[in-house]
Amino acid sequence: MKILVVGSGPSGVHFALTVLRKNHRVVMLDVGRPSPEIPLPDADFLGLKGRLQDPARYFLGPRFRSASLPGQNDEYYGLPPSKDYVFDRPAEFSFVQDGLEPLVSFAAGGLAESWTGGCYPLNDYELREFPFDYQEIAPYYSEIAARIGVAGGEDDLSSYFPGHDHLLPMLNLDESGARLLAAYDRHRSRLSTRYKARLGRSRQAVLSRPIGERRACTYCGRCLWGCPHGAFYTPSLTLRECLSYANFQYIPNAFASHFELAPSGSIERLLSYDLDKGAQIQYAADAYVLACGTLSTSNLVLRTIYKSRKEIVRLTGLMDNRQLLAPLCNLSMLGHPHDAKSYQYHQLAFGIETDAPDRYVHGQITTLKTATTHPIFSKLPIDLRSAIGVFRHLRSSLTVLNLNFCDWRREGNYITLSDELRDARGWPTLTIKYRPTAEEPELLRKAHAVARGFFRELGAPLIPGMTHIRPMGASVHYSGTLPMSTQKRQFSVSPECRFHDIDNLFVVDGSVVPFLPAKNLTFTLMANAARVASKAF
């Protein structure tokens, strides 16, 4: 069977790899912005500052736009310039937004080229609205873990994270994380009873031992700026694996616009634009698989409906995780130098139970080590010389807790097209509308209070006044516009992710998620793509 896959993000590449292994022929259409070369792969993070010829532009970008100046940006850390390509958007994709500021990616590997590697399987509570339970998807979690390498193990958080096979040994824990975990171990029963919250190790998409050509983590401290050894997983590694298959054809620089439907209602061909020449190119296949992310997938479906029926519809149920950043100070680390030679992303995870089990609040804890520091010390209300001095002494103790909140589908949150606004090619512009729930402030307040008490008792109080609620869109877990459903409903897909209205169209990205748990979604998307590829092809 000839299968045309749109998009090379985590869902696309794992779908493709699965069907390639079943000897199907795969054509992958992608804008596919390439990643820049990683400089000085043998240098560690601190070495880069001394050895790079032009370190300021490497760390701040060729136009120094990554410098975070007051009044421009409230984030404590931003994406490094080496990841700018991830968000480089072609002129063919434009949108207007109301209430959700999306990040979109057209990189080879998609948005997950700049993810932080959290791999958390969903439990049965969280899968309640999915058309399958944990038992059904567990083998695919295991399969994906084997492919990408997930470091993690059994600990106090295991009751929130179901087990699966192929977990790698845990990475070395940095000193700050180790002290926090030791403090938790001493007070575990009291804390978990009082706060209904638990602390444990993260599950991370990073190799603690080599797999194939990928080296194990060397603790060089360059995770955020681009792992030079392939130890940290990104989907472009799987794309590279797909390219080794003779039955795989990768077509980059192609922007998929819409499908043309046959009178029977099935897809006849996909129309795309060559981004170099601007020419329209058609592709035909036996089956079409959308894996280009919720926004692009929705755009393509909306355009197809608009083109075939001259009708503008709404794809409702758009979801995203709200995120709350709470810096905390691990007092036991005061007076200790920070360790730049360690794994840089979150090493600890934090879970808060709520009244409803599926509304679990998930946190990831990142010790500040090699992230750019000026966005943090410049927020102190003192002169910068003093702020740098204070920060230097506090640095090893500074940690950021990133709390994620679940979301559910609501009619008022949708993606549609705006007839009044037209893009350069005359298409109605993609339009996004999102409003959080009325109960959200209370949920955030409660979770923040739990975290405040919990970490205070661990000797790592939250720093007053520095908690920051990130804007909607910041978590990039957009989902829910074409949900999986056992019932045949308009704008939904079957449990095998076949579009209910178009029999040769499949959707395997976040669009199909009927409920968005607080845990990072990417691992589940990869597993689901592998599940669909196994079951439907």
Place this chain on the structure above:
Amino acid sequence: MLRKIFVTGAGGFIGKNFIQRQSFAAERRFKILTRIEPATPLLKGGLVEPVLGDLLKPETYRAALEGCDAVVHLAAATGRTIRSEYQRINVDGTMALLQACKIAGVQHFLHVSTIAAGYPDQRYYHYAQTKLQAESLVRESGLDFALLRPTIVLGENSPIWKVLVKIASLPVVPLPQGQPVRVQPVHVNDVARGIDRLLERDHLNGEILELGGPRQMLFSEFLQLIQIALRGAPGKIVRVPLSPFRFGLAALEPLLRPVMPVTAGQLSVFANDSVASENWLLAELRASMPSTQETIAALVPNKVGRSSATQSELDSSLLPALLSVPLVAECRSFTSYLVGCSSSPYVEECYILAAQEHGLADEVDFSCFDRATLRVARLGRTSARWADSYCALFRRNGILRRKLILLAAILEHVSPTSKAFDDVEPSSLARTFFSIGAFGLTSVVSVLIGAIILFPAGVVCWLATRIMGSVLQTRQTR
């Protein structure tokens, strides 16, 4: 095109340059009013006809005016002279010339005035006052006129250039200033081109055309550009209060004027912006103007071999320095404040480019208070801390904070200054708390001193902004 032109002040700084650029090809002929027989080169082989006469005695040149299409009136009393002399030449002389024009039937009158004629504050400045009076006479003359107001005019033998070089050569330059003022120096050739361009028209239609150079800048920046051109580095500039200085000079002037280096009136340049408002002539000429840095570099004496250098002959390695003198000095000062060591050329280059990218390079757009905080911060590392402490609490998004944070962002990623952000010696908890407490205490003291310095400046800037706003509103209402 106006072909037969009568010129007064042709022997002056602008007049000479204007005549020298003329050629027979232009089919324009000139008569120049002169009190003495001019040197042969000025006559340009018959292109220019001298008229021996006196501006204040119209009968000496009235006949020569007959048949002329236009008068270019450049003659004026400038420099350090007495009030009555300004009045006599600038007002009475213009009136005599206008009457002679009317009698002789000259229809067009191009009056070369000065940007100072538009200064809001002309106290003690008799030159500006009389030039403004002369403008009124021209406007009311009934002739077809144009008023050309050049800003600070630079060029070979520019009177003001000599003064500026003397000032800039001082080890410490006292800069009398109230509010920071902007200047827009223009090359004399561009003023001459402007006059030419106006004469190319068939008709002068009563416009007031201000003519400045390609870029506006703060006076202090202008002085620093001259300093770097003279000696390769910016010198120390110390601001001194303007009002008492002016008042003192005005009081002494009746007695000591002949020996005074500068008059109270001439200090008006430090009390008013000398920048041109946009107009078609400026827009037309701007594209082919040399940059201010190029103009300055061409005027610097031969020790660097640039007395008549063109852009292509300039040492290209000096140009970036010339373009960014204030930012380099600022970068050095702020680096010293932030991390306690000097900045490297690489950091300076990055800072300049980053400041340009973030819109932090050109002070013209900064508010009054932002400029005040920058001035305080640039005085040294201690004053930078005072200003920064105050802004960290009361002006967090201000220009000073943004500049400092931008520089900190560069310094934290560049070796060896990155050590100031990364390295910390292991220490006991008590010692860590003591260090943090010491920083906190220093910060508190700095805030207090910063408040003493900057709070009054903030109030003054706030009042000035309100008053300026009211004035503008009143003008618009009128």
